Amino acid sequence: MKKLLFFLIGLYLGASELVIYNDLAFVKEKLKVDRGIIAPLPRSIIADSLYVPGVKYYSFHTGGLDQKVLLRSLLGKKVRFVHRKKELVGTLKSYDPIIIQGEKRVYFDVYFNDLIFTNLSISPFPYIQTNLQNGKADIAYLMRQISWRASYVAKINKKLALQGFMHITNNSGKEFKDSAITLIAGDIARARRVMPLKMTKALMDSNAIAPQSIQGYYRYDLPGKWDLKKSQYIAFMQERLDYSNLYEVSFYNVLYTNTTLKQKCNRYILFRSSKPLPRGTIRFYTQDIFLGEGVLKNIAPKEQVKMLLGKDFDLVAKRYTLHLQRDKKRIAAKVRYEVRNPKPKAVDVVVKERIAGDNLQIHSEKNYSKENGNIAFHLHIPSQSSIIWEAEYILLK
Known part of the structure; x- marks a missing residue:
């Protein structure tokens, strides 16, 4: 696992990047450290692949945060809560006891069950505890439940007009924002362990995503920065062939x-x-007639x-x-x-x-x-x- 992780690290230059293989992704990102807590991390993270350079001591926790750890990470931030059947917003000033600074007054009679955690995309979620109290930390890890596949449309006339599409599916529960994305095509060795998509972006220039050969694989660097939620549908190549x-x-x-x-x-x-x-x-199509389909290796x-x-x-x-x-x-x-x-x-x-x-x-x-x-x-x-x-x-x- 570590060999695969370091191989993937070698593919990257930036600070917020994502490489996607079939049901496997390598993530490199900079996350905020808030009072010793780095969270949230995806539930599909592969724990023994976690790499946090520059941090001397850290521990990874797969379970959910307890109440005090969660509230400590929210100190000084806006929180939503219910008070006397009204939904309000305020700043968390203290977590033991809970004290919230509202728009017009300070609330001392708010309990943990009154808080609304709609900003948490995963609950419970894994997190990292570290000796670094505040600031930002670079982390890298492998995760599952994110994959990509190709599909092709071939229209046959005097020439064969071939167009290829990339389908990226993210079932990890984690949203990626403003990230550089690279797709890897090839058969990566891994140790064994116990339909329609919304079109969100189309790059019709056949040279926009140029494949690069690297150590027996092909990598496709998507141009620009991407927000990846559930899925993306991208045109990546087109050719007219004999x-x-x-x-x-x-x-x-x-x-x-x-x-x-x-x-x-x-x-x-x-x-x-x-x-x-x-x-x-x-x-395959000809004159709007469907001829058949198959799986391309x-x-x-x-x-x-x-x-x-x-x-x-x-x-x-x-x-x-x-x-x-x-x-x-x-x-x-x-x-x-x-x-x-x-x-x-x-x-x-x-x-x-x-x-x-x-x-x-x-x-x-x-x-x-x-x-x-x-x-x-x-x-x-x-x-x-x-x-x-x-x-x-x-x-x-």
Whole structure:
């Protein structure tokens, strides 16, 4: 935990900063010390990650403040209270006994249960007790229940228009004001321990949030200062890319069945981005028609993306078994494949045949490749035409 904390500390330069990973955040902020108390801290803080430089002695408390500690931290501040069924505001002058200076008089007959603590966002909340009585202290810590994820919209026409969004979700109970925010994309090793969002900001300039590579991760520094309450929705990139379609169909059990099989082809879209793409959901559209969606893994710049859109409606492949023979020495099957393209454009189709076994002989009228038990036929089929070929598979026992 400490190694991770110091790694994250190394990413920062300022005094009020927040780095967010998936359900983990590193916070560095300057908080006021009031009579030895630093509060409130989020309930989702990871206690053994707390780092308070420059303070010689301090202790961390996970439970709520008791009455005296709470009132001591409010000395000299405005408080709300109920007196004779009226809600009033005054300055707390003493906490033992409670004395409040009102607008027109001093109140001596106010009790703890008469006070209204609406300014406390978390109750009970963790706090730090320190030998530093007043002033400000720099603190750093890790916390849970704050995360971010990416999502993408891809509109397909002559080009693929790709736009990426960042969704930041804060369920920690702590609000961050005027903070520098950095998002980290990557798989950080951690020790095991026992839908729609409101759009609050959109940065449409694709260069506004430029990713930086650092020690195997990508960091995204959000420009300016941010107030983070429950959620943020931010556009962080947009590109116009070349793309291509690929159709695939897979057959199985060619050596063990003699039935005719008919399969619709899966449609994939292939593209490459010049930018790193953090993991997230990607949705495809064309002419306001929803084509499909999938989950994009963490993609490096220039790495090929292959996303399944669904099954094509009219591109169909068939496999006919012409001959099937089994004996003590071998299993042999002769099949015919047919792929018909009724589309007005030529298509690229990959027909895969899954056959397990090392002693496999293949005789085919079409060229093929073989990898991890998959025999693949790569076809370019002109518009409104079909390709038919035969293949024989012999598995020696």
